[in-house]
Amino acid sequence: MKLKGFLLIVSVLVSGFAFSQQNIFDAARFGTIDDVKELIAKNPDTINVVDASGYSPLTLACYRGNDKVAIFLASKVEDIDGESKYGTPLMAAVYKNREAVVKVLLEHGADPNLADANGTSPLHYAIIMRNKTIIKQLVEANADTSTKDNRGNTAIDYANMTQDEEIINLIVK
Incomplete structure (x- = not known):
C-alpha cells in the first residue's frame, strides 16, 4: 500500500514538472513576455525555430492573438516575415484583425x-x-x-x- 501511495505521489510530481516545462511554441500561443524571456535566456535562438507544422513562434503568437508576446517577438526575431506555407506573421495578424500587431510588424519591416x-x-x-x-x-x-x-x-x-x-x-x- 505504501508503494502505491509513493508511486502516486511521484507520478503527480513528475507530471506537474513536465507540464510546467514550457516550450517556445506554447509560450507564443498562451504565455507571457516573461515566459519568452526565460526561454530566450536558456537558448537565445529559440525564438527563431519553426515547429513541425511550419509555424514560427511569432506567427503562432499572431494567430492566437497573444499581442504582447507578438509585439515583443517582432523586435527580437531574425526574420520578421518568418515565411511558411501558412503565410507570414503579418498575414496571421491581418487575418486575426490584430491592428496593433500589424502596425508593429510593418514598423519592423514586415513585407506586405x-x-x-x-x-x-x-x-x-x-x-x-x-x-x-x-x-x-x-x-x-x-x-x-x-x-x-x-x-x-x-x-x-x-x-x-x-x-x-x-x-x-x-x-x-
Missing part, C-alpha cells in the same frame, strides 16, 4: 506583399475581413494592389466586391 500558398496577400485578407484600419496600414506600407491571388483577383477586385466606397477609395487612390 508576401502571399500564402493560395496567392492571397495580407491586403487581400484585410479587404475580405473589411478592416479599414489595417487596409490603410498596408496601403501606406506600399502593399501592391494589383497582385493577383490564385483565383485571379486583385485587391482592387476584392474591394469592388465589398461595395464599400470607403474600402474602394482606400485601394484605388
Whole structure:
C-alpha cells in the first residue's frame, strides 16, 4: 500500500514538472513576455525555430492573438516575415484583425506583399475581413494592389466586391 501511495505521489510530481516545462511554441500561443524571456535566456535562438507544422513562434503568437508576446517577438526575431506555407506573421495578424500587431510588424519591416500558398496577400485578407484600419496600414506600407491571388483577383477586385466606397477609395487612390 505504501508503494502505491509513493508511486502516486511521484507520478503527480513528475507530471506537474513536465507540464510546467514550457516550450517556445506554447509560450507564443498562451504565455507571457516573461515566459519568452526565460526561454530566450536558456537558448537565445529559440525564438527563431519553426515547429513541425511550419509555424514560427511569432506567427503562432499572431494567430492566437497573444499581442504582447507578438509585439515583443517582432523586435527580437531574425526574420520578421518568418515565411511558411501558412503565410507570414503579418498575414496571421491581418487575418486575426490584430491592428496593433500589424502596425508593429510593418514598423519592423514586415513585407506586405508576401502571399500564402493560395496567392492571397495580407491586403487581400484585410479587404475580405473589411478592416479599414489595417487596409490603410498596408496601403501606406506600399502593399501592391494589383497582385493577383490564385483565383485571379486583385485587391482592387476584392474591394469592388465589398461595395464599400470607403474600402474602394482606400485601394484605388
